[in-house]
Amino acid sequence: MASLKIEDLFVNYGHVQALKGVSMTAEHGAITAVLGANGSGKSTLLSAVMGVARPRRGRVLLDDRDITRLSPTATARSGIGLVPEGRALFPSLSVNEHFLLGARKDLAGGTESDQLAYLYDLFPALRGREDTRAVMLSGGEQQMVAIGRALISGPKVLMLDEPSLGLAPKLIDQVLMLVERLRNEGTTIVLIEQNARAALEIADHAYVLHAGTVQVSGEAAALTQEDAVERAYLGG
Numbered sequence: 001m002a003s004l005k006i007e008d009l010f011v012n013y014g015h016v017q018a019l020k021g022v023s024m025t026a027e028h029g030a031i032t033a034v035l036g037a038n039g040s041g042k043s044t045l046l047s048a049v050m051g052v053a054r055p056r057r058g059r060v061l062l063d064d065r066d067i068t069r070l071s072p073t074a075t076a077r078s079g080i081g082l083v084p085e086g087r088a089l090f091p092s093l094s095v096n097e098h099f100l101l102g103a104r105k106d107l108a109g110g111t112e113s114d115q116l117a118y119l120y121d122l123f124p125a126l127r128g129r130e131d132t133r134a135v136m137l138s139g140g141e142q143q144m145v146a147i148g149r150a151l152i153s154g155p156k157v158l159m160l161d162e163p164s165l166g167l168a169p170k171l172i173d174q175v176l177m178l179v180e181r182l183r184n185e186g187t188t189i190v191l192i193e194q195n196a197r198a199a200l201e202i203a204d205h206a207y208v209l210h211a212g213t214v215q216v217s218g219e220a221a222a223l224t225q226e227d228a229v230e231r232a233y234l235g236g
């Protein structure tokens, strides 16, 4: 069982208050969407969880363990996987090389070849393309590689930063179906998206950030029914 709790988080960049007391819970085996317009604080929240941005106040708890002050490397080791915005791939490295970058030998989850077999089962489109360089892949395939690199270490919580960005609608659907499958297999998911409609279709819970605070939160299905999300985006 893995859950991620964020308690009353404050983050500043100099005089800019990017997060002003954000609290949220990503429950075990659920998809928690973090929505919000440009500049609302989504990336800052993710940076604070990963140990990159240093919170001025507040805590981040993974299964009740306080991970607030851990380095980014220690945060990743504690069980948080990140699929960064824009994928952050190395153009000249192959699909397999990306996966092996994320692989670690000290985690349960079988041998390296078991882990690779699992990934190629998850991403049939990448089968037979193990040695293809990332630069030769489509946007959707690159997103699969970025997700696979984060999954291979067997994270308890997987955070995805705008996975739909720059993808054609059909590919967005594929990526979101994959995220649903990972949730169904027991991974706790935090899905950061500007594309609220797409994210709410698969999310269990959602939080909408506006100007560094949680403006609206609740069951995703309920948020789809009302216009609260749109109002939050518009700052109403």
Ligand code: ATP
Residues within 6 Å of the ligand: 013, 016, 017, 018, 036, 037, 038, 039, 040, 041, 042, 043, 044, 045, 194
């Ligand atoms: P986007 O979708 O554009 O990435 P976001 O919701 O992720 O937006 P953040 O990037 O977290 O929002 O930004 C939150 C606030 O902090 C904004 O006002 C932004 O201008 C400010 N900010 C972000 N990074 C920095 C930085 N390095 N220095 C100063 N201010 C920053």
